[in-house]
Every structure is written in structure tokens, then in C-alpha cells.
Amino acid sequence: MSTTAWITTLQFAGVNALFALSIYASLWTGALSLAPIFFGAAGAFTFGYLAAAFGLSPVVGLLLGTVVGALMGAVTAGFVIRLDSHYLAMATIAMVLIGRVLVLNLTDYTGGAAGQLVPGDLGTWLWLIGTLLVAGYVLSRLAKSRFGLAADAVREDAAVAQTLGISPRQIQLIGFVLSGALGGAAGVMQASFLQYIGPDTFYTHLAFVTLAAVVLGGAFHWAGPVVGAIAFTILPELLRDVTGGYERVVTGVVLILIIIYMPRGLVDMRRFRLLRARLRDDGDTTVRSTEGDDRVAATEGAR
Amino acid sequence: MQLLAQQLANGIALGSVYALFAIGFALILARMGILNVAHGTFATWGAISSYWLVTEQGANFWMAAAVGIVCAGLLGVLADTFAFAPLRRREAGTFAPIIASIGVWIILLNVAESVLGPTTQSYPVDAVPATPLEIGGLLVLPAHLFSIVALLVVVTGVHLLLNRSRFGAAVRAVSVDPRSASIVGVDARRTLIVVAFLAAAIAGLAGVLAALSDNNVSFGLGEALLLKGFAAVVVGGYGDIRGAAAVGVAIGVLEVLSSQYISSGFRDAITFGVLLLVLVVRPQGLFGERQLVRA
Numbered sequence: 166m167s168t169t170a171w172i173t174t175l176q177f178a179g180v181n182a183l184f185a186l187s188i189y190a191s192l193w194t195g196a197l198s199l200a201p202i203f204f205g206a207a208g209a210f211t212f213g214y215l216a217a218a219f220g221l222s223p224v225v226g227l228l229l230g231t232v233v234g235a236l237m238g239a240v241t242a243g244f245v246i247r248l249d250s251h252y253l254a255m256a257t258i259a260m261v262l263i264g265r266v267l268v269l270n271l272t273d274y275t276g277g278a279a280g281q282l283v284p285g286d287l288g289t290w291l292w293l294i295g296t297l298l299v300a301g302y303v304l305s306r307l308a309k310s311r312f313g314l315a316a317d318a319v320r321e322d323a324a325v326a327q328t329l330g331i332s333p334r335q336i337q338l339i340g341f342v343l344s345g346a347l348g349g350a351a352g353v354m355q356a357s358f359l360q361y362i363g364p365d366t367f368y369t370h371l372a373f374v375t376l377a378a379v380v381l382g383g384a385f386h387w388a389g390p391v392v393g394a395i396a397f398t399i400l401p402e403l404l405r406d407v408t409g410g411y412e413r414v415v416t417g418v419v420l421i422l423i424i425i426y427m428p429r430g431l432v433d434m435r436r437f438r439l440l441r442a443r444l445r446d447d448g449d450t451t452v453r454s455t456e457g458d459d460r461v462a463a464t465e466g467a468r
Numbered sequence: 469m470q471l472l473a474q475q476l477a478n479g480i481a482l483g484s485v486y487a488l489f490a491i492g493f494a495l496i497l498a499r500m501g502i503l504n505v506a507h508g509t510f511a512t513w514g515a516i517s518s519y520w521l522v523t524e525q526g527a528n529f530w531m532a533a534a535v536g537i538v539c540a541g542l543l544g545v546l547a548d549t550f551a552f553a554p555l556r557r558r559e560a561g562t563f564a565p566i567i568a569s570i571g572v573w574i575i576l577l578n579v580a581e582s583v584l585g586p587t588t589q590s591y592p593v594d595a596v597p598a599t600p601l602e603i604g605g606l607l608v609l610p611a612h613l614f615s616i617v618a619l620l621v622v623v624t625g626v627h628l629l630l631n632r633s634r635f636g637a638a639v640r641a642v643s644v645d646p647r648s649a650s651i652v653g654v655d656a657r658r659t660l661i662v663v664a665f666l667a668a669a670i671a672g673l674a675g676v677l678a679a680l681s682d683n684n685v686s687f688g689l690g691e692a693l694l695l696k697g698f699a700a701v702v703v704g705g706y707g708d709i710r711g712a713a714a715v716g717v718a719i720g721v722l723e724v725l726s727s728q729y730i731s732s733g734f735r736d737a738i739t740f741g742v743l744l745l746v747l748v749v750r751p752q753g754l755f756g757e758r759q760l761v762r763a
Contacts, residue, residue, distance in 0.1 A: 197563055244748050250562055251503060255702055256747040259740055262695055266737040369691070373505060373570045380567045410582055417574030424567045425554045 170402070178398035179293040180358055183351035184375045185382065185390030186300050187344045192384050194340030195320035195333075197250060199372040200241050200257040203264045204234040204345045205352025206367035212353045213281045213362055214274045223286040227296070227353050234349015235342050242341035246334055261372050268364040280363025287357035296354060297391070300347055304387035312339060377420050383430025392432050474606050475728050476721060481612030483720020484619040485678050487713040489693045490700035491626060492670035494712040497701060499643040499663050502552060502565040507671055508694030509576035514540035514672025515679035515689055516584055522595050529596045537672040544668020545661055547572045552664075553657070556646070580687040588686040596680060611680040618677060622670055623713045630709070639663055699743040705753020715754065 187201035208230030215221040215229070245256045268275045275281060286292075307313050315336050318326040323333040356362045374397065382393020397416065404412035429436065489511060496504045518536030521527040527535075551568040597610040630636040638659045641649040646656040674693060679685045696719055704715035719739050727735045746754065 197566070248747070248751050251497075252747060252751040254503065254566065255698070256744065256751075258698070259702070259744045259747060263737070263740045263744060266734075266740055270734065270737060369695075373573065377567060377570045377574070380563075411578070413578040414575050417571045417578070420571035420574065421551050421568050424560070424564050424571070425551075425558070428558075428560055428564060 174399060174402050175395075176288065176290070176293060176358060178395040179297060180351060180355045181375060181378060181398055182297060182391040182394035183300060183347060183354060184371070185378045185394040186304065186387065187347035187351055188375055188379045189384060189387060189390040190304070190344035190347055191337070191340045192379065193320060194316045194337045195250075195323060196246065196337050196340060197254045197376075198241075198245070198257040198341070198344065199254065199376060200238070200245075200260050200341075201344055201348035201351070202367045202372040202375070203241075203257070203260040204237050204348030205355060205371075206264045206268065206362075207237050208234045208349030208352035209283070209356035209362050209367065210268065210275050210281070213276075213283045213356055216284050217281065223284055223353075223357060226357075227287060227292075227350060230349040230353035231346045232349070234352070235346040237349070238341040238343070238345020239338065241345070242338045246337045246341070258369070258372070261367070261369060265364050265368050276363075278364060280361055280366070283356040283360055283362055285357050285360040287354055288360065292357075293354065296350055300350075301387065301391070303343075307343075308387060312336070316340065380430060381420060381423050383432035385429055386432050386434050389430050389432035393430065396431065470605070471728075475724050477606050477608060478612065479721035479724035480717055481609070481615050481681070481720070482724060483717035484612075484615040485674050485681065486693065486696040486700055486720050487619050487716025488615070488622055488677065489671055489674035489697035490704070490712040490716040491622060491709045492667035492674070493694075493697045494701045494704075494706040494709050495626070495663060495667040495670075498706045499639055500548075500552070500565075500660060501562065501643070502569060505566065505569045505694070506547060506572035506576060507569075507667075507697070508690030508692075509573055509580065510540045510543055510668040510671040510690065511675030511678065511693050512580050512687060512690035513543055513576060514669075514675035515685050516580060516687075518676050519584075519589060519591060519679065519685045522591055523589075529591070533673075533676045536676050537669050540672020540675065541665040541669030543576065544664045544671070547668075548661065548664035553660070556660075577687065577691075584685070584687045586687070588684050590683045590685065591680070593683075596683070598683070609681065611677060615677045615681065618673060619713065619717070622673070623710060626666070626670075626709055635659070635662070696739065699739050701753075702743055703746045703754060705755045707753075708755055711753060711755030 184201055184205060187204065188198065191198040191200070211233050212221070212223075212226035212230050216223070216226060221229070241257075241260070245253050248256055269277055271277075315326065315331045316339075318329065318331055319333045319336045326333055326336075352367065355366070359366065375394070378393040378397040379390045380393070381397055382391065383389030400416050400419065401412040404415050408415055423430065427433070489507075492510075493504065493507050496502050496507065514536040516536075517539040518529075518532040521532035521535055522529055525532075547569075551572050552565055555564050555568055600607045600609050601613065602608075603613075628636075630639060638649065638654045641652070641654055642656045642659045646660075649659075650656050671690070671693075674697075675690060678689060678693060697716065700716035700719055701712045703719075704711035704713070706712060722738060723735045726738050
């Protein structure tokens with residue numbers, strides 16, 4: 166692969182990582198939501214319209230996209246967080262479907278089927294890495310906060326969390342606002358990177374692939390989605406020469422293998438801790454085998 | 469009046485294809501607990517394999533359709549064996565099968581694209597039944613007639629199979645708890661394989677009929693069905709396949725009438741708007757029963 170191709174691929178990976186973090190933010194509080202793609206569309210088309218109509222500067226566009234996304238996140242949470250897991254996932258898929266219909270029909274604001282051109286100022290390394298660093302910093306600080314503990318508790322078992330004085334709805338609302346802000350920012354970055362947005366830019370394909378990236382990387386630590394998105398974007402490019410046009414098929418197979426044999430993903434802090442413990446007291450039989458641990462992890466992932 | 473009746477007939481035919489697809493989708497969701505994103509690709513593969521037999525092998529359309537349906541069913545069994553069954557053995561919960569189905573979807577969609585190419589294909593005109601029939605003053609395409617008949621047969625058949633047969637009792641037992649079902653002598657694995665085959669084969673049938681209706685085979689054929697089938701299953705509720713089927717037909721009628729009398733642009737907006745409304749107001753679907761589970 167040439168250097169330019171690598172740079173393009175890595176930039177794609179970076180934007181996907183932002184979307185993956187957005188899915189992670191609500192998954193952290195136990196809600197499997199594909200709404201980030203909708204938030205991304207909202208941010209991107211707001212930015213696109215304002216940039217075209219009023220010459221809005223891209224930096225303001227990024228901030229605005231984040232705010233619009235966060236507001237959308239709060240509104241979405243108001244409607245969907247009382248739904249059970251399957252229904253919540255389906256309602257957010259429905260949002261992605263409706264997003265495309267809105268883009269197609271609000272022709273004056275979105276350009277309809279033809280789509281719309283967007284200024285490309287934000288599609289640079291500086292902005293991409295900067296945004297990712299800010300997102301990573303916020304998430305890692307939150308992980309160590311009271312919110313992080315509460316989110317983990319709600320995800321493991323909402324009923325138990327409630328008996329401990331945590332309000333699952335409140336935690337999930339925060340998760341959705343966070344998810345909205347990240348999604349809105351990701352949408353603006355994506356738009357600026359592609360320099361064109363259309364009805365199919367933010368659709369089911371992006372939703373499914375991003376969700377797959379989150380799971381591949383690991384949905385139990387914020388670094389997981391970033392690693393997953395990068396791996397999931399680069400893997401097909403690396404395989405392209407070897408597999409002769411079937412590289413995406415291989416990523417599908419990898420995804421299935423990962424969910425079966427490593428349900429906690431590539432970045433699994435508990436596995437790292439267990440490995441370290443095993444290395445420390447080598448031969449100690451009290452350390453549980455990793456295989457058994459995977460099974461525990463799998464049942465926990467169920468909730 | 470004539471126009472309305474004609475459009476109503478078209479709508480029912482279109483809706484029958486959605487309904488057929490929704491039945492298979494609902495079967496997998498209700499009986500195996502899998503929100504199967506890859507279900508649309510089963511329909512695509514049903515259509516592709518029948519198209520390949522007709523154009524490359526010069527097969528009779530009916531034979532090709534039957535083989536296509538079986539192919540789709542076998543893909544369903546393969547997906548279950550390699551992606552879903554291992555997760556079931558590990559008791560991996562509700563999220564993991566969705567991810568596995570994304571994996572299956574990526575595989576089947578991309579292979580379909582490389583086999584068929586990015587452009588849409590059509591059956592040779594003389595190889596498929598295409599002359600419109602006149603029934604009661606209305607022009608009905610053979611494909612439309614087949615869709616409606618197929619829906620009636622499949623709904624009745626699957627409903628009777630699930631609710632009136634020993635096999636249906638086994639399916640219900642396995643869907644509640646495979647282990648307890650095994651204790652009372654139900655072969656859980658075999659039961660699930662049959663359900664997987666049946667659901668995917670029905671999707672294949674919907675795919676062949678969708679391809680025949682528009683005379684249009686493309687690798688994205690199943691994706692459109694997936695979205696409409698998904699809406700039908702959510703709005704109709706997935707416990708009882710008759711609910712999903714009725715809503716599937718209603719969506720078809722709504723689509724045809726709204727693009728005739730309102731605007732074709734808002735066709736999907738109405739469908740998905742109703743979908744979101746039902747999810748928020750009555751998540752178990754119009755005909756579903758609320759299931760009580762531990763919090």
C-alpha cells in the first residue's frame with residue numbers, strides 16, 4: 166500500500182474510532198444504541214447547511230455539531246431509555262432509517278438525494294488527533310469518577326444498581342448525552358473528511374460496521390472501541406493483496422470468531438490483570454483459567 | 469375507483485412479499501432470540517441462486533425458484549451452525565448474536581456483490597412468467613398473484629406447524645429453555661436447525677418473489693426487504709407471526725397508496741414514522757403480549 170493510501174485509511178480509522186466511542190458511551194451504561202449514526206447525521210447536515218448558507222467556520226461547526234448531537238442524545242434518551250434491550254436497539258435502528266428519509270425529503274437543508282458539499286478544513290491530522298485526545302481524556306476521567314462506577318454497575322445489573330441508590334435512568338441519560346456529543350462531533354469530522362455528505366453517508370452500513378468495531382476492540386474499556394475501529398478499518402486494506410477482493414469477507418469471519426472466542430474483545434483489562442497475576446505467582450492453582458473467565462464474561466455481557 | 473382498486477391490489481401484492489420476509493425474521497427473533505441483521509442476505513441469495521440457474525444453466529424458472537429457496541434455507545442452517553450455535557453453547561446473552569449476525573451479513577453481502585457485480589440484473593423476459601392476467605377488471609402480474617398465494621400458504625402452514633403440531637410444541641419449549649426441553653426428550657439442536665432452515669427458506673422465497681415482481685436482481689435486494697420486514701415485525705409484534713404478516717401487507721398497501729396519492733418521497737417516512745411511534749408507545753407491538761421477566 167502506498168503512503169497516501171495508508172494516510173487516508175488511518176484518517177478513516179480515526180473518524181470511525183470517534184463513532185465507535187459514541188456507541189461505547191451508551192453501551193457503557195447498558196444501552197445498545199445505534200443512534201450515534203443519527204447524531205452524526207444531525208451534526209454533519211447542520212454543519213453542511215450552515216457552512217453553505219452562512220459561511221460558518223469549520224471550528225464553530227465542530228463545536229455546534231457536538232452541541233446539536235448532545236441535545237439529540239438527551240431527547241433520544243427521553244424516548245428510548247425505558248425500553249428493554251432488544252426494543253431499545255430496534256428503536257435506535259429505526260432512527261437511523263428515519264434519518265435517511267429526512268435527509269431525502271428536507272431537500273432545502275440537506276440537498277436531498279444529491280447530497281451536499283462540505284468544507285474540508287477539519288479533515289486533517291491535527292483536528293482528528295486533537296478530537297480523539299479530548300474524547301479519550303474525558304472518557305478516562307469519567308471512568309475513574311463516581312459516574313464511571315455507577316455506569317459499570319448499571320450495565321452489570323440495573324436492578325442491583327438501583328438498590329445501591331443509583332438511578333439507572335439518570336446514568337443512561339448521561340450516557341446518551343455523551344454519546345450524542347461524540348456522535349455529533351464524529352459526524353462533522355466525517356463530513357469534513359469526505360467533503361461530501363449524502364443520504365447514504367450515515368446509514369445502516371456505517372451503523373453495523375461501527376458496532377462491529379466496538380465489539381471487536383472490546384466494549385469494557387474506552388480504549389477498546391478505538392483499537393477496534395482502527396483494526397477494523399486497516400484489516401481489509403492489509404488483506405487486500407492476499408485475499409484477492411474478498412478482504413471484507415475475512416473481516417466478517419474474524420468478527421464471528423472474536424465474538425465466540427473473545428467476547429470481551431481485544432482490549433480486555435480483566436484478561437490483562439489475570440495474565441499479570443498468573444505471571445506473578447506462576448504455578449499458583451488458585452488463579453482461574455482464562456477459559457472459565459471468558460464464560461463468566463460472556464454471561465455478564467448478556468445483561 | 470378503478471385506479472384505487474388497482475393500486476390496492478398492487479399494494480397487497482407488494483405487502484405480501486414484505487409479510488413473507490417478516491415471517492422468517494419474526495421466527496428467528498421470537499424462537500431463537502436473535503435480531504438477525506443477516507436475514508436480508510438470505511433473501512438476496514435465494515434470488516441470486518435462482519437467477520444464476522435461469523441465466524447460466526438455462527433451468528426452468530420454477531425449478532430455479534425451488535432450488536433458490538433451498539439454498540437460502542441451507543445458508544440459514546450454516547449461519548446457525550457456525551455463528552449462533554457456538555454462542556448458544558456459551559450462553560452468550562442477547563447482544564452477542566446481533567454482533568455475530570453482523571459478521572454473517574458482512575460475509576454474505578460482500579460475496580453476493582462480488583458474484584453478481586454492482587449493477588442490477590434481470591431474468592431473461594421469456595424465461596419467467598410475466599404476462600399480466602386480468603382478474604375482475606384488474607391487471608395482475610403473475611408475480612403479484614404468486615406473492616399473495618405464497619403468503620396465504622406460508623402463514624397458514626407456519627401457524628399450524630407452530631401451534632398445532634408436536635414439532636411446534638418442541639419449538640416453543642426450546643425457545644423458552646433449550647436445556648429443560650432436552651430433559652423432556654426434545655432434540656434441541658435438531659429443532660433449532662429446522663427453524664433456522666424454515667426461516668431462511670421463507671426469506672429466500674420472499675427474495676425470489678421480490679426479484680420476479682420488479683424483474684430486478686441486485687446484491688442489495690435483501691437490504692430493502694430487511695428494513696420493511698423489520699418494521700413489520702416490530703409494529704406487528706413478533707410472538708405471533710400472523711401479526712407481523714398482517715402489518716407487512718399493511719405496509720405494502722400504505723406505501724403504494726401514499727406514493728399514489730401523497731408523494732413518493734414520503735413513502736418510507738410514513739412506514740418508519742409508524743415504526744418509531746409504535747416502539748415508543750407500545751414496544752411489544754400491536755398484537756404482542758407483554759412478557760414478564762426478572763428486572
